[in-house]
Amino acid sequence: MIDRVITSGTFSLDGGTWDVDNNIWLVGDAREVVVIDAAHDAAAIAERVGGRTVRAILCTHAHNDHINAARDLAALTGAPIRLHPADQVLWEQVYGPEVAYEPLADGEKLAAGGVTLEIRHTPGHAPGAVCVYAPELGAVFSGDTLFKGGPGATGRSFSSFETIIESIRERLLTLPPETVVHTGHGDSTAIGAEAPHLEEWIARGH
Template identity: 75%
Template sequence: MIGKVVTSGTFTLDGGTWDVDNNVWLVGSDEEALVVDAAHDAPAILAALAGRRLTAIVCTHAHNDHINAARELAEATGAPILLHPADQPLWEMVYGTAVPYEPLADGDELSAGGVRLRVLHTPGHAPGAVCLHAPELGVVFSGDTLFQGGPGATGRSFSSFDTIVDSIREKLLTLPVETVVHTGHGDSTTIGDEAPHLQEWISRGH
């Protein structure tokens, strides 16, 4: 039902560039799947699909390291790219207006191979950041909104610490405590492991 490919490349914003490893998640069945965050290496993602039909390329946000393989993957498979339109300025930094996407909205439901995922708009790390909750699997794909140890970074353009904390409190910490959080970078965690630390994050962030 859930597969992962770790790809490597760079993240660039505000004049800086950093080496990063990204988690690319594949969700679905033996026949079809969707991809969460097409990062860096379209051939590696295609190999992991292993011939399955790709139903969608879902972007948790439009920082370049999460979308820089999206066009190549879409062209190879015919799958649509899905993104929250509040991230249009970040999208245009990578693709201009040449690559179309379909808009995501809070509460949308996606499916692949019998797996249902509900879109949670969780701005803060980026204006259009979203998480994808798959209740039957007991998981949420958090992109860069929530990591093991705290919220995603908010020190760069188009980000807000207060907003990301509100998003996590209202959209993620309300999920069942046993929900596994599959992140955009690094190790997975659970809602139950992260929830007790909310006040620590707030104190640290101010």
């Protein structure tokens, strides 16, 4: 079971602020779920969770628009916040050192409602960016690493175009082509739809 909640707010980095709509993904079953990216509105996410147990609040990275509801959602649900520690500097821009999270590791597997979720470290958009692969569902939750039409933005602090291209090539495009890509913003896509355009992205990025 995959649910989506769309919330609206702002993304701020390097002195700029932009209006954004974020996808929050709930993965599990009728009893328990994992929440992927607690953005903007903890109450709206908790409403969609309903009476289900939240096993974890997974952060695909620590840009403010993907974590700014994590503390409140954790308070509402009792669930641990999980983040790759390479994003500590971005996390502290939002929460300082006071709000704790449990570190995610590349290759770690979590489970909710009979669904196995595999963590794939995919740096580039942010140093601690991860994608969450659910092989039984034929889906990967890509955060801001891969979108319909290309890679996530890399023009701001703590990002790297060369790194994100390597992450996509090695960690995402190796998945089955029918794998659905559920993104952090906008429409979903599929690995097979994006893979043929890798060389175009590289040419465009340089």
